[in-house]
Amino acid sequence: MTNVIRVERKSGAALLPYIPELARLRIEVFRDFPYLYDGTLDYEKKYLQTYIDHPESVIVLAFDGDKIVGASTAIPMQYETDELKKPFLDNGYNLDEVFYCSESVLNKAYRGLGLGVRFFEEREAHAAELGGFKHLTFCCVERPIDHPRRPVDHVPLDKFWNKRGYFKHPELKTTYLWKDLDDQDETAKPMTFWLKHER
Numbered sequence: 001m002t003n004v005i006r007v008e009r010k011s012g013a014a015l016l017p018y019i020p021e022l023a024r025l026r027i028e029v030f031r032d033f034p035y036l037y038d039g040t041l042d043y044e045k046k047y048l049q050t051y052i053d054h055p056e057s058v059i060v061l062a063f064d065g066d067k068i069v070g071a072s073t074a075i076p077m078q079y080e081t082d083e084l085k086k087p088f089l090d091n092g093y094n095l096d097e098v099f100y101c102s103e104s105v106l107n108k109a110y111r112g113l114g115l116g117v118r119f120f121e122e123r124e125a126h127a128a129e130l131g132g133f134k135h136l137t138f139c140c141v142e143r144p145i146d147h148p149r150r151p152v153d154h155v156p157l158d159k160f161w162n163k164r165g166y167f168k169h170p171e172l173k174t175t176y177l178w179k180d181l182d183d184q185d186e187t188a189k190p191m192t193f194w195l196k197h198e199r
Contacts, residue, residue: 007062008061010061011051028105033147036149048073054075056076057079059072069106072101072103076095076096076099076100077098077099084100096132099123104119124136133198135197138194141191161194174193
C-alpha cells in the first residue's frame, strides 16, 4: 500500500479501460457477507455497461498507484431496472428526482481510511452537479440474523449510513435474483432502500 490513495470520478466512455479490473474487484468483494455473490466476469461486464451507456452515471474509483482498490457506482434512477424503479413508482415518487447510489466495493486492506465517506461525498457531488434530485437512495440486502454464513464479528453499517444522512425506508422494498455461494440456482433476495432527502 502506498501513502497516497487517488480518488477520481469517471463517467460514460471514460470508464471503458477500467471495466475488467472493476469487474474482478466487484466479484471479490461481493463474495463476502451479506451478499455472498457467486458472480462471473461476463455478468459484471454486462452490468457495468449501463454506466458506460449513460453519461449521467458516475463511478468513483480509488487507486493505489495504477491499481483499482475501490469503486462506487451511481446513476439517475430513471435509467435503472424495473425492479428498482417499481417501489418508488408505487409510492408516488418522481423518478426524475431520485438519484441511485448503487454499490460500493473496497479491498479489505484499504478499509478504515475514510474512503467509504469519500465515496458518498463524490456521488452526492455528482448528483448536485447534475441538478434536480430531491432524493438520494441505495438498497441493502436483508439477511436473517441466524444466517449460517453471518460472521460472528459482523457489524451492520446502519450507524455509518445514518451519519451520512440516510435512513431506512421499510415501505420501499424490492427483490433481486443472484446465486449465493454453494447454491446451484439463483434465489430471490429481499432488498430494502435507504433514503436521504435533499433540502
